[in-house]
Amino acid sequence: MSESDRPHNGHAGLEHAGLGHAGLGHVSLPLGVAPCGFRGRVDAIEVRGHSGGLPPAEIENRLLELGFVEGAIVEILHEGAIARDPIAVRVNNATIALRRREAMAIIAVAEPA
C-alpha cells in the first residue's frame, strides 16, 4: 500500500479517521486515540517526531520487536485510570502494555470482531 492510497490521513482523531474508505465501513486511526475494545489490523507503523527523548527509528524498532508489524491483529483490552492511559493491547497472541503517546504511531484499520 503506497502513501497516497492509505486511508489514514495523518490527523489524530476519530473524526478524521477513515474518510477514504468510509463507504466500505473501514475506519483507520492511530491506536493512540482508539477506544477500549477497539479491534483492528495494523496498517502502518509511522512514528512522527521524537518520543520520550528517543529518535523515531528507535520507537519504530521497539514497536516492531513487540510484534506491531503491518497485518497484525490488535485489540485494546484495558486502559489505565488516569487519562485512559496506558493501554493494554492484544497483538495476535500476546498482550503488550504501552502508552497512548507511543500507540499514536500504530495506524490500524478497524476489523469486525
Added chain:
Amino acid sequence: MSTAAATAPDPTAVPSADPSADPSADPRPDHWHFALVGTPNSGKTALFNALTGSRQKVANYPGVTVERKVGLLLTPAGRSVNVIDLPGTYSLRGRSPDEEITRDVVLGRLSSESVPDLLLCVADATNLRLALRLVIELKRTGRPLLLVLNMFDLAQRRGIKIDVARLSAELGVPVVTAVAVKRDGTTQLLARMDEIAEPHFGTAGENTWHPPSASELRTAQREADRVIATAVGAPERPDTLTARIDKVVLHPAAGLIILLALLFIMFQAVFSWAKPLMDLIQSGFDTLGDLSHSALPGGLLQSFIQNGVISGVGSVIVFLPQILILFLFILLLEDFGYMARAAFLMDRIMGSAGLHGRAFIPLLSSFACAIPGIMATRVIDNRRDRLTTILVAPLMTCSARIPVYTLIISAFIPARHVWGFVNLQGLVMFGLYAAGIASALGVSFVAKHFVWQEHETPPFMLELPDYKLPRVRSVALGLYQRAMMFLKRAGTTIFSMMVVIWFLASFPRPPAGATDPAINYSLAAIIGHWLAPVLAPVGFNWQIDVALIPGMAAREVAVAALGTVYAIEGGKEAAEQIGQALANKWSLATALAVLAWYIFAPQCASTLAVIRRETGSWKWMGVTFAYMLTLAYIASFIVYHVAVALGWG
C-alpha cells in the same frame, strides 16, 4: 580422528579401550558451554533451574552489575555442561546493560566468557511469535542453535497443535519440547543435547549479524508469522483465565484498590505472621546467651560472647522470618505474572511524579532491599530516569529497617485493634511505608521538574504475560538464595560491626572505683557525647548517637548496637528485652523522631557502594547521602518538636 586431545597421550588411559567409552579420546573440550537466550517471560529461568538445580552460582559480570547466573548440568552421556542464563531480550540490539551482556556473550565478544558452543533459545510454546523472530535474528550469528519450546504441556492443554518437525524444517533450526516446571520435563532436552550438540562442534557458521534495521525487523517478523501459520495451529481452547482475571485486576478502579489491598495484606503479614517464629528465634538466642553466661567465667570474654556476639547477631537474625515473608510475596507475585500488571496500573501515577512505570518493579524490590532494587533499575534504559529511580530507591522501606521499626513500634505503640480488626502496630508500620513511598515520589518529582527540567517521560512498553501458577520449587529456590544472602550479611558485615560496637562500648575500661556504668567511660560514650549537640535538637540521646555509627554498615545493626549499649550499661537489664529498656529510657517523642529519622537516613554503606558502582560516579553517591541526611534531620526535627508540643516529650 586426530585431534589435540586424542594425540596427546594420556598416561591414565587404557590404550585398548573402546574409544567411545574412553573420555580421554573425546576430542571435545571437557566442558561444554551452553547459553540460555530468550524473550522475557519465556520461562527461561525456570528451565535454567530445572536443568541445573542447586548447582548454580549467582555473581556479577566484571565491571557491570548485570547478574551472571551460571550452573552445571550433566548430559545423559555424562558430559558436564556449563550453562549460563542470559538476561531476557527481544533482540540482540542491546538497548540496556542487561541486553548488551546477552548480545556480547552470544557473539563471543565478552573476553571473560567462553564463546557458547550452543545457544538454547527458550520460547513459550503458547506464545511463539516474538520468540521466533528472535530465533531468526539469532541464526545470523552463526552459532549452533537449538530452539526449546518450553511450557509445551500448556500449549497441548490449550489445544495448540505444533508440528515440531515442520517448525524445525521451516526455521532450519533443531527444535525440542520441554516442560521446565515438571519432573522429567527436560528429559527429552537433555537426551537430545548430546546428539544435537555433537555435529555442530567446530561448525559455527559465519557471523553475519548486525543490528537489524526496521525493514529487517519487519521481514523477520513476517517470516516468523509465516512459519507459525504453517507449523502452529490456533488454540482450540484459548486461555480465557488470564483475560478474566485481567478484567478485574486491570480495571481502572478495582485494579488500583486490589493493588493497594495486596500491599496492605503484605505488610500486615510481615508484621503478624512472623511473630511466632521470631519469638522462637529470640528465645533460642536468649537461651544460648544464658548458657554462655553460665559456662564462661565472668569478665571480658563472657561479655564479648554474650553481649557482643550472641545478642548482637541474634538481634539481627531474628528478622529473617519477616524478610522471608516479604520476599515470599514478591516472588509469588512475580511468578504469578502480577508484577507487570502492577507496573501498568502504576505507570501514570508514577509518571506524574516523574518516574517511569518500569521503575515500579525496582522500587518494589527495594522494599526488600535497596541493593537488588537499584540493580534492577537496569531495565530502565533512559539514563536520567534510571538515575532518578536509583536516587529514590533507598527511600523505599527496606527490610533492614524492619528491625528498627518493629523494635520501636512494639516498645511504644500499644498492640490494640482499631476499627475492630486493624492492628494498630501494623497500621503504624503501614504509615511508615506510606511515608517512604510518598517521600520517594516527592523527591523524584523535584528531580524531574527542578533538577532535570525535563517533562518528557520515555516510552513504557511491557509485555503482560499470561498468568501462571507459581511453582513451589522456584519460589523455594528464590527464598533460599535470599535467606542465604541475608545470613551471609549477618555473618560477615553485621557480625564484624557488632564486634566493633562491642569494642567501642567496652574500652577503655572504667577506672578502679568507678561508680557509673562501665559504658559511660568508653569510646562509644565519647563519640556519642561528641555527636550529642548536633543531634539533641532532634531528640536523640547519646546512646542513639552511638548506635547510629555502626548502623552505617547496615541499618538493622543499630538495633543490635542499642541492645549492646543498653545491655552493657544496665548490667541487670542485660536479660531484659531491648524494647523494654527503650520504653523505660526514651520518651515517645524521641521514639517517633527515631522512626522519622529512619524513613530517610542514608544508613547503609552497601547501598551507597552500589549507587556508586551503578552510576559510575562518586558524585551521585554523595548527592544521595547528602539529600537523605538532610531530609532525615529535618523530618525527625519536625516530628520531635510536634510530639513534644503534643505533650509526648
